[in-house]
Amino acid sequence: MDDATAAPRVELTPAAAALLRRLHALHGPLMFHQSGGCCDGSAPMCYPDGEFRTGDSDVLLESLAVPGVAEPVSFWMSKAQYEVWRHTRLIVDVVPGRGSGFSLEAPEGVRFLIRSRVIGA
Template sequence: MSLDELGRIVGRITVAGESSPRVELTPAATALLERLWAVHGPLMFHQSGGCCDGSSPMCYPLGDFITSDADVLLGELDLPSGTVPFWMSAEQFAYWRHTYLIVDVVAGRGSGFSVEAPEGVRFLIRSRLMDSE
């Protein structure tokens, strides 16, 4: 598990040819994922970039959302319970190529398809431009 100076879990690099990570979890997102893992088992994120709920990161039991060549694995987030892959549609990645993603949690109801929905909270992305090398 790789933590930054704020106690955030930083994802492992998975995009070919890159030397810096693209995604991380806030401590609140990590705590929620640990609770969800205890209920649902291994988890994954996917962000499609579609309208409405599709623009939010969706959390699924691992394997419940089928990825393909139309998706990019942006990072693998190592929790104490196990690894959570973070996928994004390739089409959305083309727009967000220069964006670093910070997965956080806020109060409110998100999509009924994402496993945190019954918790009264939802995952959301905070972002910044990628650091240039």
Template sequence: MADPGAVVSVTPAAAGLIRSLRAVHGPLMFHQSGGCCDGSAPMCFPVGEFRTGASDVRLAALDIDGVPEPVEFWMSTAQWELWRHTRLTVDVVPGRGSGFSLEAPEGVRFLIRSHLA
């Protein structure tokens, strides 16, 4: 489990996209990419399509209006050690990422904005 100070939030634009993706794909989860495929971007997957393991930490279970279940946000423990003093905000911007995240066909991509806690 993450530190009690771990804070992850979403912008209104990201929440809207999450609602749309949830309607099509069912329950969702995020894993913060550590640099492979799409730089260092939050990747969105249907629950069960990305397997977390002992080297991952769950930072949050996000409650998003209009989504019936929490959306879990995961990151590798090693990466969390580097980011542990930040607040993370999931946002969405125009453009296509090069990864396998669900939003790629929509012409937008999720992005993390980090601020010192």
């Protein structure tokens, strides 16, 4: 198995895990999708699980275990973006500011952000 498939593809910072616990308490099971579009489309978007329709153009990168949340949080990415980022580990973080109005954290005054690290570096 190579580094790209052996290592977790997606990780959460403690701040992201804490926000996911709050969002889960409000909305139930959750999911992420990252499309790779422009503007906020390149940020990870958080939805109630199943609210965003995934299909053949998406890849499930990870089912994230969040301490204090019963169900894993799935992290999906468009295949096109995955081809660009497939040699990286994605780190979901939270920063102040408003992201997309469609993502569940928007009313919280914060937004999810991806930090990345090249696998094997």
